[in-house]
Amino acid sequence: xxxIVALVKNVPDTWSTKKLSDDHTLDRxxxxxxxxxxxxxxxxxxxxxxxxxxxxxxxxxxxxxGPAGADEALxxxxxxxxxxxxxxxxxxxxxxxxxxxxxxxxxxxxKLDDVRLIVAGGASSxxxxxxxxxxxxxxxxxxxxTELRAVALEGDTITGTREDAHGHWxxxxxxxxxxxxxxxxxxxxxxxxxxxxxxxxHEITTWDLAAIGVTPEQVGLExxxxxxTGANERAARTAGxxxxxxxxxxxxxxFLDDENLL
Numbered sequence: 001x002x003x004i005v006a007l008v009k010n011v012p013d014t015w016s017t018k019k020l021s022d023d024h025t026l027d028r029x030x031x032x033x034x035x036x037x038x039x040x041x042x043x044x045x046x047x048x049x050x051x052x053x054x055x056x057x058x059x060x061x062x063x064x065x066g067p068a069g070a071d072e073a074l075x076x077x078x079x080x081x082x083x084x085x086x087x088x089x090x091x092x093x094x095x096x097x098x099x100x101x102x103x104x105x106x107x108x109x110x111k112l113d114d115v116r117l118i119v120a121g122g123a124s125s126x127x128x129x130x131x132x133x134x135x136x137x138x139x140x141x142x143x144x145x146t147e148l149r150a151v152a153l154e155g156d157t158i159t160g161t162r163e164d165a166h167g168h169w170x171x172x173x174x175x176x177x178x179x180x181x182x183x184x185x186x187x188x189x190x191x192x193x194x195x196x197x198x199x200x201x202h203e204i205t206t207w208d209l210a211a212i213g214v215t216p217e218q219v220g221l222e223x224x225x226x227x228x229t230g231a232n233e234r235a236a237r238t239a240g241x242x243x244x245x246x247x248x249x250x251x252x253x254x255f256l257d258d259e260n261l262l
Contacts, residue, residue, distance in 0.1 A: 005109055006046040006062045006082060007120040007132075008039040010073040020231055023095065023221060035073040038121030038181075040080070040188035045181045046119040047081045047189070049153050059083040061112060065093060065104050071204050079191035079199035086112070090208045095221025102135035104219055107212040109140070117158060118178040122147050133180040143173035149184040165260050 011034065043062065050058040062077035064070050065088040074085035088108050096104070109115050118137075123130030130147075137144035145151075148160035148171070159172040160179060191199070209216060217223055243251045256262050 001057050001059055001114060002116045003112055003114050004046045004049060004058055004060045004117045004119060005112065005115055006039075006043045006060055006077060007105060007118065008043065008062050008064050008073040008077050009036045009121075009124050010034065010064065010066055010070040011036045011124060020228075035076040036121060036124050038123065038183055039073065039077075041183050041185045042119045042121045042181050043077045043080050043082065044186055044188040045151050045179075046117075048186060049117070049119075049151065052153060061086060063105070063108060064088070065096075065101055065108070067094070071206075074204055075199040075202065076191070078202050079195040080189055081191075081195065084205070085202065086205045086207065088207050088209075088212065090216075092209055092216035092220050095224060095227075096219045097224035097226045098129050098131050098135060099225050100219035100223065102132050102139060104209070104212070104214055105132070106136050106139035107214045108207060109136070111207070111212050116175045116177075117153075119151075120178070120180045122180045122182045130180075133178050137178040140176070140178070142176045142178060144178045144180075145171045145173055146178075146180045148179055148181045151179055151181060151185070 043060075046060045050060050060082045062074050062082040062085040064073050064086075066073075068089065070089070071085070071087050074082075074087060078085055086108060088104055093100070093104065109118060118133070118140075120133040120136075122133075124132075133146050134144050145158060145160045145162070147162050147164070149163050150161040152159050154172075156175050157172055158175060158177050158179060159170070162169045162171060163184065209219070221227060253262070
């Protein structure tokens with residue numbers, strides 16, 4: 001049975017006050033956590049791809065790498081319509097950077113049967129790196145179509161539309177592949193009551209690192225290739241520059257050109 005893996009992440013609620021712990025990792029104990037909003041779009045994309053070809057027998061499996069409590073993101077995905085869910089849970093993962101996380105994701109995906117497509121969000125709201133989909137694709141040696149606002153399956157080919165400051169780009173790649181979508185993709189469905197109840201009872205598969213063939217030396221804060229060593233609070237926002245007079249139009253045009261907005 002061909003499988004679409006939808007990567008999800010539990011993140012601090014947008015309205016929570018975010019703080020760093022002493023080791024400069026995000027303090028997750030003092031905030032409410034929810035399924036990252038961009039993952040609602042990526043789960044929706046996975047579900048629509050499954051629904052676009054019911055005869056193909058696609059199944060959607062939600063997968064997350066995170067601490068205890070991260071399964072709430074998986075239950076949200078199940079409530080939306082995912083068929084199953086996997087939680088990679090291990091204390092040794094704490095503080096992993098994007099390389100360690102991507103390595104863990106790739107190893108977990110490799111343990112699943114007949115994975116033809118991985119769907120992720122463009123960038124998580126807590127890290128905002130946006131590199132994980134591409135790194136997972138590199139580890140799996142398959143194509144990556146990233147930052148898409150629309151995605152579709154045409155047989156064994158995945159197609160998508162990327163939008164940036166330069167225009168729209170139509171992309172395609174053979175399966176297996178990795179795609180990431182933005183919050184400009186199809187609006188996520190709201191789970192129905194029946195789905196919410198089923199998600200509460202759903203038995204989520206939990207794997208530790210040993211189960212997926214990853215060693216503690218490959219992940220975690222102490223083995224991260226990158227880490228935060230210092231941080232300062234963002235300065236208060238100041239008033240913008242006001243331009244007046246006969247040269248104002250030229251200044252505005254120059255600003256727009258510098259920002260690549262023309």
